[in-house]
Amino acid sequence: MKTTLLSKPLTSIYVEQIAPQFGMPDLTLPFWGSRKKMPMHRIVRLEGEGNYTLFHFADGSQLMVSLTLKKMESRLSPKVFVRPHKKNIINLLYLEAFHPDHQQLSVSLVNGDLIEVSRRKASRFIKQVKGFQQELLILDARPTTPALVGV
Template structure:
């Protein structure tokens, strides 16, 4: 597995365009006494902290919500969000690279780097599924680009 698995990272404008094509709705998050809608495509990753989830957004801000990561996972788009580990879910729109690491001889470990500079380990049990999801996501993005170009040419 090489970091070359991925094409170059997407720009923020491109992220918004692709997010529209994946039909990513806003995510309603509970706060003290009220609820707030957040655009799902602005979430770079989610990190579990016990019964709380920390959201890491594209603008660098963070937000803690009193819901578990498992509960949040069920509300996210499965085409774009991938659970790497028991504590982390990432948005594939912000994936910069996949990196093999040989921490233990004969037991390779994967990690991913995100556009915001975060680096997250991939659980060995989830690694093969993660790679399949990344390849499927890339094929979907390429297919959508091809269809968009065909629509422009047909017009």
């Protein structure tokens, strides 16, 4: 059974517009002996693989960095990024639906990924999603600033 969270998934234009409201600066990541700046709001999810983290971006690209998921979690905006399972951190801007199934809850993201929510983290995760939805409602209620019109 699929339960939709939002009336419709957020568009990429809308995500670009509201990202500054959630305190989402660029991340500087170690990459092949150098550093690379990546826009935080374009990260769909992060997947832990031992001492490495695999970034999944909105454009479908991926990037592996030599930092643990725990270390990355401390660098992300807590209003938008949540950890539903020990192996994943997801960006709520790209959350599409809940999938409750007997004892196991999972969520789908707009890129088609299906992520399990651990039983121990389920209630906290749901509270975080509801808080995020409230933030979106507040943002939607604000009048549109001229700088955002037509973008």
